[in-house]
Amino acid sequence: MRLPEGGRIDRSQPLRFTFDGRAYRGFAGDTLASALLANGITLFGRSFKYHRPRGLLAAGAEEPNALVELDRGPGRREPNIPATLVPLEEGLVARSQNRWPSLRADLASVAGLAAPLLPAGFYYKTFIGPGREAWHRRWEPLIRRMAGLGRAPAAPDPDHYANRFAHCEVLVVGAGPAGIAAALAAAEAGGRVILCEAGTEPGGQLLATPEAMVEGQPASDWLAARVAAIRAHPRIRLLTRTTTFHYGLQNYLCLAEALDRPDGLRERLWQVRTARVVLATGAYERPIPFAGNDRPGVMLAEAARAYAGRWAVLPGRRAVLLAAHDSGYAAAFALADRGVGLAAILDLRATPPPDLAAQAPARGIRLLAGHGVAGTRGGTRLTGVLAAPLRADGVPDATRAEAIPCDLLLMAGGWTPDIQLFSQSRGRARWDAALDAFLPGESVQDLACAGACNGSLDLAEALAEGAAAGRGEAWAPPPRRSTALPARAIAAGALGARKAFVDFQNDVTTADIALAVREGFRSIEHVKRYTTTGMATDQGKAGGLMGLAVAAAAQGVDLPELGLTTFRPPTMPVNFGTLAGRHRGPLFEPLRTAPLHGWAGARGAEFEPVGPWLRARAFPRTGESAEAAVARECRAVREAAGLLDASTLGKIEVVGPDAAEFLERCYVNALHRLQPGRCRYALLLREDGFLYDDGVIARLAPDRFHVTTTTGGAARVLHLLEDYRQTEWPDLQVWLTSTTEHWAVLAVQGPASRAVLAPLVEGIDLAALPHMGVAEGRVAGIPARLFRLSFTGELGYEVNVTAGQAEALRAALFEAGAPHGLTPYGTEAMHVLRAEKGYVIVGQDSDGTVTPDDLGLGWCIGRAKRDFIGKRGLERAGMQGPGRRQLVGLAPDGDWLPEEGAQLLPAAEARAAEGHVTSAYRSAWLGRPIALGLLAGGRGRMGERVFATRRDGTPAPLRIVPPVFHDPEGKRLHG
């Protein structure tokens, strides 16, 4: 029922919304929860396990029951959102969850009838048979359908997410009174301050208690002045609807800011590094376990007060207060002042504080000290409670119960400081017996806690503590002594109660926890995992501490003996999208394109992803198949000349007086004697002796090398080299620079390549440049490094020019090459050409279990070298010997192509593989299929037959041949 006046809602701005298809009205400033409550809705959802009807328990982040599905259109459906956290907006569409066919008549609520058969962990004891697959085939699908809460979104999310890094001197988490005081004090002291607040506006508790007086002013006036000062302050950044969900090392915190902007910017992730942190995260009121404490209408006292004070909604007409803590009286009286009839106060304590005890009769309210609740009445709405005096053991005596009609039961179970972030910061919680709470203890980072999260429930104390924390000063609280009934005592009185819920969402009762303890689950982590208490979407904010208390009571130990379960991040659920940010679609991982990419696309190239790059796989002509294109490109290289954009090769410039020494220590090759102007095919191993990468090392000058890596290995190799340079040999005078993007590499390969290049080359004696030679000069007028290298088996060159000049060089090359039939070719032709020649691709013909000798590349290793990376690993017995798998050529009998990855068998019916096929192509040039493989003792088995597995189950024969199919003498290479 909405009150005619008051509250922080804007009555001039009515908003329309729907819940389960029915239209309702609320006001700007409402939450979905307050607006529904104002419309008389008290049934909000169904519980996880028993599908019990549930209403609002709380008014904030700890709400476990009132979870709804929001639907803002296609792709904008979200499950499991607490209605208490949804700011009302025009046209909002919300639905209840976990019910069928309707919230009021949920058929699955029959699960409640079977509840005696379904205690905590029942599924571990049952569904065990018969039949091996009984669980998976029969029971699990049933359980899965019953479990879960809302529905996952059905369409891709059209919204986007932003990311921002920020630095400040003081980050204040929580803009309640303590946080506000801290932020203002910190800013006055001169630092940059970020004040973040999860709610829609600053104020915290004051928003709910307009009747309070703060520093001699009405709360709303005090708040308005402070908020104005904060907004006007040049050094304070106020972030509302911003949840601090992660507290990492070195005061690195992550914040999620809800934006919901019309342009689709939904949330922003803030990553803040701050000198100091002030945590002013407040406290949560504890629910009280008693029989039937989950009936809609049973609510936290402070939450009810907030609905009335902040949103001008009365959550009921006739209330009963169940108090274990003094704070409940103030809440109940505030509600009474707004028109709620207060039928009775049941105080679990035998002797409530006299001043409070005196107020009740003065207001004409019955006070029943030493009373609890033995049960509740009503269906989907509370109609009454059974008030019962407590026996000596704290259990309500149902035989002496009195029914009191009411539609609202207020629970005031005391307060649990929110120490989630403090705990995430690696601070150690300490049990404060006087306050009956875990409080922040010793902290390991520069942080301070202020206000209710530090046990300072009194407003004046919170303000003083906040201001001191903001200034970075110490503040000692006055001696405090709670008069509340300790949680452990409350729990003890509810151990035997029926359906006394501790974790409302997961339907965990005191009996479930007692059962877990009975079954030997003593560690609180075990109790949590066995019963699932504290593992619902509120992560134990509502019932976590009471769960501990029940477990302690069941074991007969004190609460601190049991300890706390770990607070795991995030403090509140965070959208996947917020953490993923802008990294989606093409930005998911930067896609790199080669300098001639645009031209290749225009030429109709087919592309394929290779490591971080997209490379042209082939250049089919109109109407030409990819296979035909590859065959044509191969023929062009063998007969005339072809051009490949090889720019994706990794390149590292190694410079310095010790450059040669450094490379000598890293690579297996003997490089000391490499003369300037010459290149060497070089291998890099891991420490375990296995091949890591290959490339060409060119010596440009005594102190300068141009080193290439595989396309995928560029970053990895540089990291490895830098690792050794910086950690193993910091004494060497050598510097490494990645030049992968600097140089475009255009490979001109084929018998006509020299003729193509000759008219364009200046300053280099092309005819005199030997195979594996390098020279600097100009090509087509462009400064270039010209390598004579071949990955095809033909005469070939690789022209390196700066990437910006690649297009000009390409144009010049094709112009000069046209008469010679210069043809662009792609990576697939490159693969075929190199395989015909028996050149390996590291990562395809080798994997991380292959040595140089396995590939027939033992000749690369400088025999006289004292050391290189992997030398010792290579010397192990298992790394040598004739039984290792060695590279061989494989010639299929007949015209079939083995599959890359096929296993090699000594006989068709054999089961133990001797190796596998690493590469297989149809060679148009040779007119037959060819393959490479790794085969046990392969080099000694030339001419033998092996069988390759096929997916149809029939292995087929191949002849073992040398891996070089084309020009084994190398005449064309040196021609």
Add this chain to the structure above:
Amino acid sequence: MTRFSWAALARGALRGHRAWTPQWRSPDRPQPDYDAVIVGGGGHGLATAYYLAKEYRLGRIAVLEKGWIGGGNTGRNTTIIRSNYLFPESAALYDHAVQLWEGLSAELNYNVMFSPRGVLMLAHSHHDVQSGLRHVHANRLAGVDNEWLTPAEAKAFCPPLDIATPRWPVFGAALQRRGGVARHDAVAWGYARAASALGVDIIEGCEVTGITRDAAGVTGLETSKGPVRARRIGVVAAGSTSLVMAMAGLRMPLESFPLQALVSEPVKPVFPCVVMSNTVHAYISQSDKGELVIGAGTDQYPSYSQAGGVQILGHTLEAICELFPIFRRMRMLRAWGGIVDVTPDRSPIIGLTPVPGLFVNCGWGTGGFKATPGSGHVFAATIARGEPHPIAAPFSLDRFTTGQLIDEAAAAAVAH
């Protein structure tokens, strides 16, 4: 031990569930003398103790656990079970485990919820396809089920999957239908209960502080709850193995890294299988409770901190949102870390050590949960017989000096 069944549950209900007894005995302190002591009360250690008692009838066995059983990586992993490993040695080990998983609930009389719903491993490049097919060929030869799916078939098997993402479209997928998930805590509790029923002492909160030995080998342990004599000690301490083995003077070839995982809020069934993508680094399934269970990567530097960098979670969620765009509005409910112990070839070490009577089972890296029953089974045989079980034999500690490595990760290696 009360046998669990619906009937037992119904009987329990009639008595208000007040008659249940502890699922495993929890002696406050160890006895002075045992035939064998297992150090580490995770799934592997408890399984070892169970099979030692069940199959080898060893009389007096203790499991010593520093914290609470199943509190390490057993309770922190993403529960993926599969055996489609490349090398025959690995396939034999993990498939031994899968075969035990298939009957484990009945064996233990404890529902560990093994759910063979299929594990799909995605290929996103030509290189991935080559590697995936190599696995398919090798597995089929070894008698391990693994089949190759086209992108469309992968989509049909896992409808939320986007096979045409701009950056890493799906080129194909390997599917092991016998693979799946299980309930991790139940594995620890089920083995503990069954082992306890066979007389195994499980002592929680008992930290090993020293290993004593004489010329003939180990003689016992020093613990926070007093000394214990034993001539056979099996160390199964995952991330803490190096520390325990150092007490016997052995330096282990292990590095420890934080590995993180996370779950979403629970939703109705939406994800029918397990999907793994090594290329974009995403591992995901949906628990019976309805949470999406997502595995993230390891931090890049060694650490014993059970908390990794938040950017690692971010990277994983980028990949998840890219492969499954409908999950972008799902919310991360809980994230946590574990410490994985990694060997130089990233395969486990199971077997004897240079110290007679001291056995070790460690180095499971990021993939130990799936092996739990098989690991315990072959390790128990190894301890009982004093020589490696044939399946365990290739995973000896000395392979790092002989060079007989089993490097699965390197075999799937990337280069070009």
